[in-house]
Amino acid sequence: MLRRKLDLLRPAPEKRELINADDETIVAKETRFPAGVTSRRQAIGVTGTAVCASLVGTAMPALGAPAQTATPLREPTPPPALAPQADLVNVLAYEPQARLVLGPQKVAPILGSDRTVTDRITLRPRVNIPTRDLDLTSTLFGDEHFAPIIVGPIADQKRFHAEGEAAMARGASAAKAAMVVSSDASLPLATIAQAATTPLWLQVYANSPKVKDVLAEASAVRAKAVIVTLNAGTSASGPATPASARIDWSAVDAVVKATSLPVIVKGITRAEDAKEAVAHGAKGVVVSNYRGGDAAALTGTLLFVAPVVQAVGDQIPVLVDGSFRRGTDILKALGFGAKGVLIGRPVMWGLAAYGADGVQGVVEMLQTELARYMCMCGRPSLASVNSSVLRVHAALPPARINGG
Amino acid sequence: MAGFVAGAPVSAAVAQIDPSPFGEHRRALSLAEMQTAFDFEPVFRGNVSLPVYDYTAHGDGSEFNVQRNRQAFDWVDIAPARNAIPEAQVDLSSELFGVRMKFPILIAPTAAMVPLHPEGEIGMFKAATAAWNTLMILSTNTSTPVAKVAPSAPGGTLWAQFYPQQNLAATQQWMDTYQNAGCNGIIVTVDQQAAYYERSLQNRNLGGRVRTAGLGQGARGAAATLTGAARYRVNPGRLWYTWQYIDAVRKMVKGPLLLKGIQDPEDARLAIAHGADAIIVSNHGGRSMDYGPSTLEIMPEIAAAVNGRIPILFDSGIRRGADIFKALALGADGVCLGRAARWGLGAFGPAGAQRLIEILQRELVQVAAAAGCAKLTDINKTRVKINFA
Numbered sequence: 001m002l003r004r005k006l007d008l009l010r011p012a013p014e015k016r017e018l019i020n021a022d023d024e025t026i027v028a029k030e031t032r033f034p035a036g037v038t039s040r041r042q043a044i045g046v047t048g049t050a051v052c053a054s055l056v057g058t059a060m061p062a063l064g065a066p067a068q069t070a071t072p073l074r075e076p077t078p079p080p081a082l083a084p085q086a087d088l089v090n091v092l093a094y095e096p097q098a099r100l101v102l103g104p105q106k107v108a109p110i111l112g113s114d115r116t117v118t119d120r121i122t123l124r125p126r127v128n129i130p131t132r133d134l135d136l137t138s139t140l141f142g143d144e145h146f147a148p149i150i151v152g153p154i155a156d157q158k159r160f161h162a163e164g165e166a167a168m169a170r171g172a173s174a175a176k177a178a179m180v181v182s183s184d185a186s187l188p189l190a191t192i193a194q195a196a197t198t199p200l201w202l203q204v205y206a207n208s209p210k211v212k213d214v215l216a217e218a219s220a221v222r223a224k225a226v227i228v229t230l231n232a233g234t235s236a237s238g239p240a241t242p243a244s245a246r247i248d249w250s251a252v253d254a255v256v257k258a259t260s261l262p263v264i265v266k267g268i269t270r271a272e273d274a275k276e277a278v279a280h281g282a283k284g285v286v287v288s289n290y291r292g293g294d295a296a297a298l299t300g301t302l303l304f305v306a307p308v309v310q311a312v313g314d315q316i317p318v319l320v321d322g323s324f325r326r327g328t329d330i331l332k333a334l335g336f337g338a339k340g341v342l343i344g345r346p347v348m349w350g351l352a353a354y355g356a357d358g359v360q361g362v363v364e365m366l367q368t369e370l371a372r373y374m375c376m377c378g379r380p381s382l383a384s385v386n387s388s389v390l391r392v393h394a395a396l397p398p399a400r401i402n403g404g
Numbered sequence: 405m406a407g408f409v410a411g412a413p414v415s416a417a418v419a420q421i422d423p424s425p426f427g428e429h430r431r432a433l434s435l436a437e438m439q440t441a442f443d444f445e446p447v448f449r450g451n452v453s454l455p456v457y458d459y460t461a462h463g464d465g466s467e468f469n470v471q472r473n474r475q476a477f478d479w480v481d482i483a484p485a486r487n488a489i490p491e492a493q494v495d496l497s498s499e500l501f502g503v504r505m506k507f508p509i510l511i512a513p514t515a516a517m518v519p520l521h522p523e524g525e526i527g528m529f530k531a532a533t534a535a536w537n538t539l540m541i542l543s544t545n546t547s548t549p550v551a552k553v554a555p556s557a558p559g560g561t562l563w564a565q566f567y568p569q570q571n572l573a574a575t576q577q578w579m580d581t582y583q584n585a586g587c588n589g590i591i592v593t594v595d596q597q598a599a600y601y602e603r604s605l606q607n608r609n610l611g612g613r614v615r616t617a618g619l620g621q622g623a624r625g626a627a628a629t630l631t632g633a634a635r636y637r638v639n640p641g642r643l644w645y646t647w648q649y650i651d652a653v654r655k656m657v658k659g660p661l662l663l664k665g666i667q668d669p670e671d672a673r674l675a676i677a678h679g680a681d682a683i684i685v686s687n688h689g690g691r692s693m694d695y696g697p698s699t700l701e702i703m704p705e706i707a708a709a710v711n712g713r714i715p716i717l718f719d720s721g722i723r724r725g726a727d728i729f730k731a732l733a734l735g736a737d738g739v740c741l742g743r744a745a746r747w748g749l750g751a752f753g754p755a756g757a758q759r760l761i762e763i764l765q766r767e768l769v770q771v772a773a774a775a776g777c778a779k780l781t782d783i784n785k786t787r788v789k790i791n792f793a
Contacts, residue, residue, distance in 0.1 A: 089605040090466070119468070122697040125667045125687070127594040128650065128674070132643040134633035147636070326466065328695040364637065369465075371636035372598040375643055376693040391697060394793040 085354050091325050091346045091365050097353035102160060110160065110348040113323045117300030121332050122391045129378030134371055138382050140317055140340060141225045141262045141283065143199040146176035147367040148382060149330065151359070152321050152342030153203035153227065155184035160352040168351055169196035171359025175367070180227055180342065183214045193221035201264070203227040206251030215259045227286065228255050230267030247273060249280050256281040264319070266290070269304045271311035278312050285312065286342060287320040302332055306387070309337030327369020334382065335390040435752045440767075441723045441744045441760055448520070448750035455604070456519045460746045462603040464596075465694025473690050473721030476698035479792040480730045485776035493778050494769045500715060500738060501589060501660040501681065503561050506536040507765045508732060508780060512686075512719050512740035513565035513591060513664075515545035520750035524548050526556040528749050531757035533560030538761055541565050541591055541740070544578070554585040563589035565664065568645055572652055579656040588659035591684065592650065595665025596692040597642045598633075647678050654679040662717070665692060667702055669709035672716075682715040682737075689720045689742050700731060701792055704785075707735025725767020729775065733788040737780075 080100040088094055092113070099107045136147040151172040158164035164186040172179040178199040181192055193200055202218040204211050206228045218226060230247050247267075256263050262283035267290060268274050274285050287304050301322035309318045320333050321342035330341050343366065350358030379385045432447050449457050463470035497506050511532045518524035525548040532538040537560060542550055544566035554562050564587035569575045582590060633640045654661055663675045664684035675683050685699050685706055686692075699720040710716055718736035722728055728739050741764070748760030777783045 087605075089602040118695075121695075122472075123693065123695050125595065125693045125696050127597075127663075127665055127667075127671050128645045128647045130644050130646055131597070132632050132640045134636065134638065134643070136636060326694075328465070368637040371633055371638045372600060373693065373695070375598045375633060375638060376595075376696075 082353060085357060085361055088361070090369075091349075091362055094346060094349035094353060094358065094362055097358075098160070098349035101353050106159065107352070110154075110345045110352070113325050113345070114300050115323055115325060115329065117302045118323075118326075118329050118332060120393050120395065121302065122393065123328060123331060123335075123373060123377055124389050124391060125376050126378030129380070131375040131378065131380045133380060134375060135381045136367065136371060136374070138339060140178075141199075143178065143224055145178060145199075145340070147370065148334065148338075148340035149177055149363060149366050149370070150201075150319070150340055150342050151177055151179040151347050151363065152344040153180040153182040153229075154344055154348055155182040156186045157182075157348070157351065158186035160348055161355055163355060165192045166195040167356040168347065168359055169193075169200070171347070171351065171356035172363060173197040174356065174360040175363035177363045177367075178224075181223075183208065183210075189214075189217045189221050189223075193223075199224040201225040201227055202261075203229055203266070204255060205229055206248060206255060211255060212258055215255070215261075218261060219259065223261060225262045225264055225284070226255060226259055227264045227266050228252055229290070230265060247276070249276060252277070252280045252282070266321075268308055269301070271307040274308045274312045274318070278315055282316060284317045284319060287318060287338070288322060288342075290321065302329075302336065303392075305333055305336035305338050313337050324366070327366055327371070327373050330366060330370045331373045331377070331385070332390060334385045335387055337387070339382075435756055435759060438752075438756075438759055438763065441747065441763060444744070444747035444751040444756060444760055447752070447756075448747045451750055452520060456750075458603050459516075460514075460520075460743055460750070462601045463690030463694070464599040464692060465602060467603070467690060468694050469687055469692075469696045469698070470690030472696075472698040473687065473700070474698075474723070476700035476792065477721065477724075477727045477730055479790070480700065480734070481789040481791065482726060482729060482733075482771065482775055483787050483789055485774060485787075487776050488774050489776055489778055491769050491773040494772045495778065496768065496772060496780050498737070498780050500539070503539055503589075504537070505539060505738070507538070507768060508736075508738035509538055509728065509761065509764060509768070510717065510738055510740045511538060511540040511745050511761075512689075512742035513541040513543035513593075514742050514746055515543045516547045517746070517749060518547035520746055521753045523749075523754055525553045527754035528745065528757055529553050529560055529562060530557045531749065531754040532745075532761060533557035534754075535758045535761035536765065537561065539563065541589070542587065550582060550585045550587065554587065561588075563587050563591060563662075565591035565593055567593050567642070568649055568653075570644055570649075575653060576656055579653075583658060589662060590653075590657045590659065591662045591664050592653055593664045593688075594645055594650075595667065595686065596688050597645065598638050599688070599692055601691075647674060650675075650678045650680070666706065667696065667699070669702075669705045672706045672709045676710065676713055680714065682717060683710070684717040684719060684740065685736070686719045686740070700734065703731065703734040703736060704790070710735075722764070725764055725769070725771045728764065728768045729771045729783060730788055732780065732783040733785055734790075735785075 082097055082100055138145050138148055151168065157168055161167055165181060166187055169179055169192050173196050176198060178201065179196060180201040180203050181189060183202065183204045185192060200223045202223045204214050204226060215226065252265060263281060264284035264286060265277040265282040266286035267288050268277060268285045269287060269289055277285050285308065287301050287308050289301055301320055305318065305320050317339035318337060319340045319342060320338045321344060324330050324341045324343055325346060333341050346362045347359050350362035377389050379389060432450055433443060438444060496508060498508055511528065517528055521527055525542060525546050529540050532540040539561045541563045542553055550564060564582040566578050569578065633643055660681040661679065662682045662684055663680045665686050665688060666672050666675055666683040667687055672683055685703060687696050687699055699718060703718060707716060715737040716735060717738045717740055718731040719740035719742055722739050722741055723744055731739050744760060745757055748757035772783060775787050777787065
């Protein structure tokens with residue numbers, strides 16, 4: 001017995017390296033109980049002896065070789081395996097798949113969500129209202145939309161997928177969703193238009209010098225609307241404009257004058273700005289707090305929608321973007337009076353991980369979720385959705401210990 | 405020797421010490437050690453496979469609603485009583501459609517109990533009956549036929565639940581089966597029209613049971629021939645429900661008709677108008693609609709709409725006697741136990757279910773005594789403080 005204990009204490013050289021290895025998991029892995037130690041209790045006895053012995057040993061000169069420098073002995077991690085797309089159960093599950101494909105640096109601009117506002121709003125379920133004939137279609141700027149979910153503008157999509165906007169357009173079209181193309185797209189507008197069968201809208205930066213050329217191109221490919229992004233500088237990569245900056249309405253005027261297409265102003269958060277947009281010829285607004293460049297501006301926009309709808313909702317459609325990740329989020333926006341939502345990051349997750357199929361999957365998932373919650377709230381059409389579908393709650397007291 | 409000792413890997417040795425040396429003596433608690441309903445859940449979880457556990461635990465979508473059901477009980481305080489009374493003075497008995505109840509507690513209809521325990525629904529009915537004749541509602545998705553369950557516990561009361569069947573002849577057949585078996589009360593569940601369980605899908609991914617037959621969220625695209633909700637990949641099977649159907653069922657039910665899944669004051673008024681004898685305020689334990697409100701939050705406005713015209717039962721999230729007290733104070737006439745009862749049956753069989761019901765009964769009496777409530781009518785809004793809005 002004693003001999004076996006002493007054998008256990010023999011410092012095998014490769015084990016001594018581990019003394020310096022600054023990684024608990026490695027130590028734990030490499031110091032598994034040796035064969036012959038049958039139970040945990042027995043092992044504790046053995047290690048207890050080892051500790052005592054070592055304490056004694058520290059007082060004596062060490063005869064063994066000095067510890068070598070630590071070498072990483074990590075178990076090779078398995079290569080990242082992309083989940084089959086059919087296994088993803090919600091839109092948020094696409095985010096880690098995009099991270100897998102892109103790696104931490106490339107994925108950074110499209111990570112994150114802010115759904116804290118959405119958690120303060122509940123939906124109002126109703127019963128015995130038939131919804132079998134559910135209809136999510138609506139007409140926006142002369143086109144019929146299958147569902148009020150539109151693929152939003154994201155610049156330079158080749159950053160995330162080799163086929164960039166072409167794959168995005170194919171995916172959006174497969175899901176019967178309209179798509180907004182960024183004027184900083186990585187492909188020519190004509191190429192993207194070729195891949196799309198659903199309406200395309202074009203997004204421009206109001207102060208960009210190339211705005212005239214872009215608008216001419218938009219007319220050439222029969223884009224259905226132009227979105228002017230406010231306060232976002234001149235390009236997606238440019239510096240962000242502070243939220244307090246005044247809106248440069250002359251730039252909006254210039255775009256309205258330069259195109260015959262309906263102009264939608266994106267970046268509205270206040271009722272007075274929405275009224276101003278209408279006065280300057282906007283045919284629609286997007287409630288959004290996107291300020292270009294930096295990805296930090298993520299505050300939920302849901303609570304900005306109702307005041308804007310109250311100000312201009314009877315004249316022009318109000319759209320909204322910002323952290324829509326579930327069908328319930330979208331139904332809440334519709335409840336506040338929005339006519340549609342723009343989806344940004346989630347479709348990029350889909351594109352990055354699965355190309356056009358991923359885009360289709362994300363958009364269809366949101367359509368299906370929206371449809372399910374409309375059914376459960378007894379709202380068979382978009383026209384039947386109003387603020388009575390919502391309950392907005394005050395910030396609630398923190399939960400106490402009632403969980404058991 | 406000295407060399408060996410000196411070179412002994414101190415840190416490695418430390419890492420070998422079990423942080424909880426008594427860990428190997430860890431064991432599942434016995435029935436006699438159960439103190440609260442929560443104690444049953446881990447035992448139940450250990451007894452059944454993951455899909456069976458999750459079938460009991462899961463909720464719709466992100467399960468926000470499952471969590472909120474529990475949180476809401478934290479948002480109501482029981483007002484400290486000026487004069488507590490001895491427990492012996494508390495009598496919470498009542499009568500519900502001719503059924504004498506010693507406590508205002510029922511067993512909610514939940515599906516397939518045989519996977520929880522071999523005695524299944526029969527075991528649950530025996531347990532409920534043994535626990536002061538607790539009324540049990542049998543689910544339409546029972547794994548034991550109602551004709552076998554009903555006679556298994558002499559003296560007990562069994563009611564039956566079912567989901568609307570669009571075919572009225574099929575509906576009549578269900579009614580006959582239930583009423584011939586002796587189920588007087590009939591519960592029609594009207595919620596959960598298009599629920600979807602992400603957790604069960606994750607199980608599929610882990611090698612569990614595949615639950616994606618038909619149109620589901622996993623299904624992509626939509627055939628050109630589809631119309632209505634099916635175009636959006638929603639299973640339309642339960643999207644036809646109407647109040648006219650409730651009128652038709654009303655004529656088939658000789659005893660009390662209860663509508664389960666009412667979550668809106670307007671629906672409560674409609675239920676009364678269409679002949680419901682009682683409603684069950686329920687969000688199906690969070691299994692009906694994600695991001696819905698908790699049942700406790702909506703209880704006051706529904707109680708106001710009903711205004712005492714018919715009894716209101718309450719479920720979704722009951723785990724303690726204090727939870728029952730809060731639901732009663734906000735206007736419920738009784739509560740139903742769904743998941744909790746399943747924990748009891750799954751953990752220790754019928755004895756466990758009985759013990760769990762008795763624990764909640766005792767807790768309720770303790771709370772009522774501490775709050776100075778001698779009878780059910782004493783438990784009202786003045787006994788609680790509502791902190792939600």
